[in-house]
Each structure stands twice: as structure tokens, then as C-alpha cells.
Amino acid sequence: MSGRSHFNFWRLMGAALMLVAVAATVLRFGGSLGASTNLSDQFPWGIWIGFDVLCGVGLAAGGFTLAATVHIFHLKRFEPIVRPAILTAFLGYGLVCLALLFDLGRPWNVWHPLVMWNPHSVMFEVGWCVTLYTTVLALEFLPLVLERFRLERARLMLRRIMIPIVILGVILSTLHQSSLGTLFLIMPQKMNALWYTPMLPILFYVSAIATGLAMTIFESWHSARAFARQLEFPLVQKLSRVLAVMIAVYLAMRFMDMSARRAWTMMDQPGTERWLFGVEIVLMAVPMLLLFREQTRKSPQAIYLCAVMYLLGFVTNRLNVGITSLERSSGVQYIPKWSEVAITLGLVAAGFAIFRVAAHHLPVFEEEVPPLPPAAWEAEASDAYSIQSGQ
Amino acid sequence: MAKAILYDSTICIGCRQCEEACAAGKNLVYDEKIAAEERLSERKLTTIRTYGERFSRKLCMHCQEPSCVSVCPVAALEKTKLGPVVYHEDRCMGCRYCMVACPFQVPVYEWNSRIPRMRKCDLCADKLVQGAVTRCSEICPVTATITGDRSEMIAEARRRLVEKPAEYYPEIYGVNEAGGTSVFILSAVPFNQIGYNTQIPKSSMPQFTWAVLQHIPQVVVVGTVLMGGIYWITSRREDVAREEGRQ
Ligand code: SF4
Ligand code: SF4
Numbered sequence: 001m002s003g004r005s006h007f008n009f010w011r012l013m014g015a016a017l018m019l020v021a022v023a024a025t026v027l028r029f030g031g032s033l034g035a036s037t038n039l040s041d042q043f044p045w046g047i048w049i050g051f052d053v054l055c056g057v058g059l060a061a062g063g064f065t066l067a068a069t070v071h072i073f074h075l076k077r078f079e080p081i082v083r084p085a086i087l088t089a090f091l092g093y094g095l096v097c098l099a100l101l102f103d104l105g106r107p108w109n110v111w112h113p114l115v116m117w118n119p120h121s122v123m124f125e126v127g128w129c130v131t132l133y134t135t136v137l138a139l140e141f142l143p144l145v146l147e148r149f150r151l152e153r154a155r156l157m158l159r160r161i162m163i164p165i166v167i168l169g170v171i172l173s174t175l176h177q178s179s180l181g182t183l184f185l186i187m188p189q190k191m192n193a194l195w196y197t198p199m200l201p202i203l204f205y206v207s208a209i210a211t212g213l214a215m216t217i218f219e220s221w222h223s224a225r226a227f228a229r230q231l232e233f234p235l236v237q238k239l240s241r242v243l244a245v246m247i248a249v250y251l252a253m254r255f256m257d258m259s260a261r262r263a264w265t266m267m268d269q270p271g272t273e274r275w276l277f278g279v280e281i282v283l284m285a286v287p288m289l290l291l292f293r294e295q296t297r298k299s300p301q302a303i304y305l306c307a308v309m310y311l312l313g314f315v316t317n318r319l320n321v322g323i324t325s326l327e328r329s330s331g332v333q334y335i336p337k338w339s340e341v342a343i344t345l346g347l348v349a350a351g352f353a354i355f356r357v358a359a360h361h362l363p364v365f366e367e368e369v370p371p372l373p374p375a376a377w378e379a380e381a382s383d384a385y386s387i388q389s390g391q
Numbered sequence: 392m393a394k395a396i397l398y399d400s401t402i403c404i405g406c407r408q409c410e411e412a413c414a415a416g417k418n419l420v421y422d423e424k425i426a427a428e429e430r431l432s433e434r435k436l437t438t439i440r441t442y443g444e445r446f447s448r449k450l451c452m453h454c455q456e457p458s459c460v461s462v463c464p465v466a467a468l469e470k471t472k473l474g475p476v477v478y479h480e481d482r483c484m485g486c487r488y489c490m491v492a493c494p495f496q497v498p499v500y501e502w503n504s505r506i507p508r509m510r511k512c513d514l515c516a517d518k519l520v521q522g523a524v525t526r527c528s529e530i531c532p533v534t535a536t537i538t539g540d541r542s543e544m545i546a547e548a549r550r551r552l553v554e555k556p557a558e559y560y561p562e563i564y565g566v567n568e569a570g571g572t573s574v575f576i577l578s579a580v581p582f583n584q585i586g587y588n589t590q591i592p593k594s595s596m597p598q599f600t601w602a603v604l605q606h607i608p609q610v611v612v613v614g615t616v617l618m619g620g621i622y623w624i625t626s627r628r629e630d631v632a633r634e635e636g637r638q
Contacts, residue, residue, distance in 0.1 A: 034502030041432060041499040044490040072618050074625035105485020105500065105507040112465040112484050122600055123464035123488050125607070167618040171611055178603075185599045186458050186492045189590045201603050326491075 014349040021346020024339035028102055036339040042332040047340050050322030052099030052347060054180055055315050056092055057130070058204075062212035062219075063089025063137055064173035071166045077235065083144060083364050084219050085212070090137040091354055093130065095347045102343055122182045129176035136169040144362045177208040184321060193263045194277045195325040203254060210246035211314050213239055217307040219355075221300070223365060226356065233300060240303045244291035247284055247310060254281075276316065276324050283313030393474045394519050395541035395573040396528065397548055398448050400585060401558055403535035405439050405446035409527035413437050416515065416526045433501045436512045437527065440586050445578075447585035448536070450527075451476065451497045451512040452565060453573035454596075459489035459498060461597035467509075474541060474573040475514035483509060494569050494591045514573065541573060548575050570595030 028036040039046050062085035069075050070082050101107040113127035139158065146155040181204030188196055197203070217239055258264055267274050287306035296302045327334060358364060407426055413436055414421035420434070429440045430449075437450040453476050460468045460476060467482035468489060485507060490498040501507040515525040523529070524538035531537075539547070548563045564576040568591045576587065583589045 032503050032505055033500075033507065039502065041490065041502075042496070044487040044500065068618070072622045072625070074622075074629060103486075105487065105509075106483060107485075109465070109482075109484035112482060116465040116467075116482050118461075118463055118466040120461045120597060120601065120604070121464045121466075121488075122604065123462060123486060125604065127464055163622060167615060167622070170618055171614045174610060174614060175607060182600060182603045183488075185603060186462060186596055187494070188599060189494060189588075189592060198599075198602070330496075 014353055017342070017345045017349040018353075020342040021349075024342040024346070025102075027339050028343070033105055036337065038335060038337040038340065040332060040334075042330045043326070043334040045322065045326075046334060047319070047323070047336045047344055048099055048103040050319050051315070051344055052103070053096055054318040054322050056096040056099065057177065057180060058208045058211045058314060058318060059215055059311070060089040060092025060096070060212075061173065061177060061208040062215045063092075063140070064133075064170050065209050065212035066216065067140060067166045068170045071163060072170065077238075080232075080365070081216050081220070081235070081239075084223065084359070085216050086137060086140050087144075087355065087358055087362075087364055088215060088219060090134075090141045091351050091358075093134045093137060095351050096130070097134065099343070099347055122179050122185075126176050126179050126183070129172045129179070133169060133172040133176065136165055136172060139165050140169065144364065148362050173208075174205065178202065178205040180204050181321075184325075187326075190326055190329040191321075192266065192273050192325040192328060193261065194258075194266045194273060195321050197257050197261060197263075199253065199257045200321070203250065203257075206246065206250045206253065207314055207317065210243060210250060211311065213243040213246060214307040214310045214314070217243070217303060218311065221304040221307075223359060226359075236300065236303060237297050240291050240297055240306065243307065243310065244288050247288040247291075251281070251285060251288065271328070273324060273328070276320050280313055280316040280320055283309055283316060287313075393472065393541040393573065394514070394538055395453075395474055395544040395575060396450075396514070396525065396536060396538050397544040397575045397577070398536045399548075399551065399577045400445065400447050400535070401577060401579045402533050403439070403446045403448065404533055405441060406532065407439050408530045408532065409448065409536055410435065410437060410439060412526040412530040413512070431497065431499050431511075433499050433510050436499075436510060442585045445580070445585050447576075447578070447587065449497075449586070450574060451514070452495050452568070453512075453514050454569050455571040455573065456569070456595040456597055458492040458494060458569070458596040461600065462488045462492040464488065471516060473516065473519045475516040475519060476511075477513050477516050478509060478511065480508050485509075492596075494596060495588065544575055548577055551577060567593040569593075 024036060033039060037046055037048075066078060066082045066085040069078050101110060104110060113124050114131065118124045140162075143155055143158055146152075146158065178201035181200030181202075184191060184196065184200055185198065217236055220236055267277070287309040290296045290302070291306050296306065323334060410426060411421050413419075414425075414434075417436060419436075425434050428435060429438055431438055437448065440447050440449060453470075453474055455470075457468070457470055457476050460466075460470050463483075464486060465482045465484055467479045467484075468476060469479065470476050487498075487500060487509070489509060490496075490500060498509050498511045500509055515523075515527075518525055518529075519538075525536075528536045528538040537544070537547075545563065545566060552559050552561055552563070558579060560578050560581055562582070564578070564582045564587055565572040565574050570593070576582070578585055578587075581589070
């Protein structure tokens with residue numbers, strides 16, 4: 001019974017968040033960016049870029065990581081995770097695009113990069129990749145819908161072109177996950193040296209892969225509680241090992257780069273930067289160390305907590321790159337307005353809600369059933385017909 | 392022939408007539424309150440700043456290789472042959488990357504508008520094409536701001552440094568900053584003492600991005616071949632395993 005009320009509490013919370021977000025939306029589109037944000041000429045990018053876009057895209061990285069693992073590397077034992085990961089990614093990108101519409105001063109021109117080219121612009125490249133990749137995700141997600149509605153012929157056709165689609169998805173993800181780091185390369189003098197490095201693209205890429213894995217663990221845990229469906233525990237254990245290794249790779253690269261640039265001296269500078277840097281590193285290093293211990297990997301709860309800790313570290317990192325690192329040189333202090341926070345939280349709540357609905361109605365946590373051979377279509381079709389007419 | 396501005400802060404008397412002429416040219420309201428705001432904003436595309444006895448002027452530097460032009464995803468910004476970096480409002484989608492990227496913190500935004508524009512000085516491109524000088528140069532009563540051919544402006548600045556070495560700090564701001572600009576500034580004291588950022592790299596800024604972006608074709612080609620190859624190898628392995636299982 002307590003499980004039930006817990007469930008209702010979160011539903012209520014979600015609904016409340018979305019309501020406040022609606023109020024903020026009115027402020028944004030009924031008014032202006034000035035009315036709905038604390039952005040200024042000195043600080044033109046806030047949490048809608050720092051969190052909604054930078055973190056959103058990273059948190060959706062599980063889609064390409066797992067699609068590659070299963071379909072390209074043929075590690076079939078991970079098959080049951082692919083679908084939830086793709087659903088999350090699809091939702092994630094949808095929400096990122098939505099958030100972008102809030103942030104753009106002229107959202108009705110959002111399609112301009114598709115026709116007005118500037119190949120020298122990183123943002124142009126990101127725009128193209130995200131558009132194409134969202135399409136790829138839709139195609140990767142489509143089989144679930146087709147399976148649900150028993151559209152066997154379409155499923156079979158889609159299956160034939162799935163491998164090129166998956167490869168395209170991996171390439172596009174590689175490009176834009178890293179490009180989100182490249183965005184910041186043009187301002188070496190504005191960014192704090194704790195975060196500015198020519199390595200940003202590679203660091204963004206590696207941490208995105210780790211985030212994809214952590215998100216998969218996170219989802220598995222939550223779906224276990226909500227739907228009593230979850231991944232087999234040995235699989236989660238395997239994932240948690242890979243996660244630990246990816247974090248280790250990331251931190252090793254990060255530390256070597258810091259040493260090469262002699263950026264550790266920045267830690268002597270007073271201010272909040274070094275503390276936020278510390279938070280970010282600790283939130284990544286601690287789960288890594290814990291996950292290397294067998295003891296931790298025996299408990300589903302411990303693995304879940306480690307994944308959450310890493311995810312918080314990841315979010316801190318992106319916010320640090322997008323906001324903290326630029327604050328000092330801008331000469332102003334940016335604290336998001338309530339409406340900025342409301343939109344962000346509202347989008348997150350919407351993400352959870354849509355995931356829940358989709359997971360309820362689509363075969364998300366089930367293994368893919370191979371499509372029926374053409375000979376069986378007719379029988380299948382009349383079957384579906386009789387079900388419909390029976391209703 | 393590319394044009395440029397030479398602003399000599401040692402002559403400037405802080406009369407703010409350049410501000411006023413600029414506002415008039417851009418149809419902006421200009422009054423005493425706005426005059427007292429010593430920073431760029433949607434109300435003011437150039438400003439005089441007071442540092443004790445000294446004045447310094449801020450405006451878009453019209454970089455030779457502008458960050459803003461390089462980062463704009465929709466090519467709403469353009470470096471023209473005559474020197475000005477101009478803005479095409481109808482292309483802009485309002486991402487504000489230009490503002491984030493500009494090393495001189497020049498672009499400003501119409502935060503309170505429903506159809507907001509990015510705003511910045513355009514070096515009076517309309518005047519320059521007619522062969523005239525900028526509005527600020529035209530009005531300046533003491534010729535602290537002058538407009539002319541870019542090479543001639545650099546030569547003139549050098550001449551002043553040589554002729555009156557005692558009156559100048561021996562550098563021209565804008566010759567090397569961000570790989571060179573179309574606005575040159577002279578000062579009696581080190582530039583950072585009168586509000587100019589001296590931390591800006593002395594090389595072209597877009598190169599920092601291009602160093603990475605240029606590798607995209609390689610990533611695409613090598614990535615595709617690699618993925619395809621791995622797929623082929625691992626699925627071969629599966630086939631072999633299946634075959635063996637059958638026997
Ligand atoms: S000063 Fe800034 S806005 Fe002006 S051309 Fe250079 S980068 Fe662009
Ligand atoms: S705000 Fe407009 S002009 Fe500036 S980079 Fe974005 S699209 Fe280009």
C-alpha cells in the first residue's frame with residue numbers, strides 16, 4: 001500500500017511541476033526572453049543551454065551506445081536494454097528540441113540552419129546532426145510501434161535497412177556529442193582554465209558514452225519499481241563494470257590533460273570555481289572506485305546509487321562548462337530565474353511521464369519478436385481483424 | 392579597398408557626440424540618462440567610458456576573421472569586402488552564439504522584444520558604400536575618430552607613435568588582437584587601464600574551432616568503415632558459430 005501512495009506522490013509532483021512550467025511558458029512566449037530569464041548581454045546563455053541542451057543530449061546517449069553494442073558489436077546479451085535506451089534517447093532529443101524553442105530568440109526560424117548554411121559554425125553542424133539523429137531514432141523506435149500494431153510487412157522492410165540506420169546513428173552521435181564540446185573552443189580567453197581545453201570534444205564524447213550506460217542502469221531500476229519489469233541482474237552488473245571503466249578512462253584523460261596544461265594551479269585561485277570543480281570530480285571518482293569493488297556490484301541498490309552519483313557528476317560537469325567557467329570573465333553573476341528552472345523541471349517531468357505511458361503501452365521491456373514470414377501475414381491480418389471487430 | 396576606424400583616446404574629449412550621431416543613424420532614442428550608461432546595450436551601440444581624466448570608446452572591432460561570423464549557424468553575419476561586419480536580421484534565429492563567442496563582448500540583444508534582434512555597430516556600412524565616412528567620424532569635433540583605408544589608418548597610427556613617443560603607450564590595439572581588426576585604438580596608458588581587454592589571443596579565433604571541425608569528413612568515413620567492418624566481422628563469427636553448431 002505504501003508503494004501505491006509513493007507512486008501517487010511522484011505523480012502529483014510531476015503534475016505540479018508541469019503546471020508551473022505552463023505559467024513560465026506563458027511568460028516566455030507571451031512576453032520575451034527578458035521577462036522569463038535572468039540572461040543579459042554579459043551572460044547570454046543560461047540553464048536552457050547549460051542543462052536542457054548540454055545535459056539533455058548527453059543523458060540521451062544510451063540510444064547510440066546500446067544500438068552499437070547490440071547491432072554492430074553483436075553483444076546480443078544486451079538486447080533487452082536496447083529498447084528502453086532508444087525510447088529514452090528519442091524522448092530526450094524531443095525534449096532538447098522543445099527546450100531549444102524556448103531558448104531561441106526567434107524560435108520560428110529554428111529551421112533556418114537547414115537551408116542557410118554556414119559549415120564553419122559548430123552550431124550549424126550540431127543542428128544538422130541533431131535533426132538527422134532524431135529522425136534516425138524515430139526509425140529505430142518505429143519497430144516497437146509496428147510490433148504493437150502487428151504491421152508485419154513494414155517491420156520486415158524496416159529490419160532490412162536497420163544496420164545502415166544504426167551505423168548512421170552512431171556516426172551522427174559521435175559528431176554532435178563531441179561538437180557540444182567544440183562549441184566552447186572559440187573562447188579560450190573567456191573560459192576558466194579548469195574547463196577550457198582543446199580536448200573538450202573528446203572529453204564530451206567519452207563522458208557521453210559513460211552517461212548512456214549510467215542512464216540505462218537508472219532506467220532499469222525505475223522500471224523495476226514501476227512495472228515490475230527489469231533487466232536481469234547479471235546484465236546490470238556487467239553494465240556497471242563497463243561504466244566504471246568508462247569513468248576511469250574519462251578521468252585519466254581529464255587528469256593528464258590538466259597536467260599537460262598546468263591547469264592544476266587554478267585550484268589555488270580563490271572562488272567557487274575550484275569547489276564546483278571538486279564536486280564534479282568527486283561525484284565521478286567515488287562511484288567509479290565503488291563500482292570497482294565486488295562488494296558494491298553485489299547489490300542492485302548500490303549499483304543504482306553509483307549510477308545516480310555519476311549522473312550528478314556529469315550534470316555538474318556540463319553546467320560547469322556552460323555556466324560556471326564563463327561567469328568570472330563576464331563580470332556578472334548569473335542565477336536562473338524561477339521561470340527558467342520551472343521550464344527545465346517541467347520538461348524533465350514530462351520526460352518521465354511520457355516514458356511511463358510509452359513503457360505501458362509499447363513492448364519496451366520485451367525482447368524483439370522476429371517478424372512473421374510473409375506466408376503468415378494473411379492469417380495474422382485476419383486475426384487482427386477479428387480482434388478489432390470483436391471489440 | 393577595405394576601410395577602418397582609427398580612434399585616438401589621447402585626443403578624445405568625451406563629448407559623446409559620436410554616441411548621439413550613432414543613435415540618430417540607428418533611430419535609437421538618445422537622452423541624458425542613456426548617455427550616462429557607459430556600456431553597450433540595445434540602447435547604445437557605441438559608448439564612451441570614463442576613466443578619471445581619460446576616455447575610451449567601445450564599439451564593434453570589425454575583426455578581419457570575426458568569431459561572430461564564424462559561429463553563426465545561419466550565416467546571419469557577414470564580413471563585407473569594405474570592412475564592416477553586417478547583420479542580416481531576417482536570417483537570425485536568436486541563438487546568441489555570436490554574443491557568447493565575440494572576444495570583445497560586443498553584440499547585445501533586444502531582451503524585451505518579442506521579435507528580438509542582435510544589435511551591434513555596423514561601421515555605417517550604408518555610408519561606406521557611398522564612399523563617405525562613418526557617422527561618428529563625421530561628427531567628431533576633435534578628429535579623435537577618423538575613417539579611412541585600413542592600411543592608411545595603421546600607417547597613420549604608427550606615424551603618431553613615432554612622432555610623439557612621449558604621449559603614447561607604444562602599441563596599437565587592434566592590429567594583432569583576434570588576428571587583426573578594422574578598428575585601431577591608441578592610448579596614453581596600457582590598454583587594460585582604460586577598459587580594453589588585453590587577454591584576447593593574438594591570432595585568428597575561428598581557427599580554434601576549425602582545427603576540430605575540419606576532421607569531420609575523416610570521422611564520417613573512418614567511422615562508417617569501422618562500424619561496417621566490425622558488424623561484418625562479428626556477424627561472420629555468428630554465422631560460423633551457427634554452422635559449427637549444426638554439424
Ligand atoms: S568585435 Fe565581436 S561582434 Fe565585432 S566583428 Fe569582432 S567578433 Fe564580431
Ligand atoms: S543570434 Fe542570430 S546572428 Fe547571432 S549567432 Fe545566432 S543566429 Fe547568428
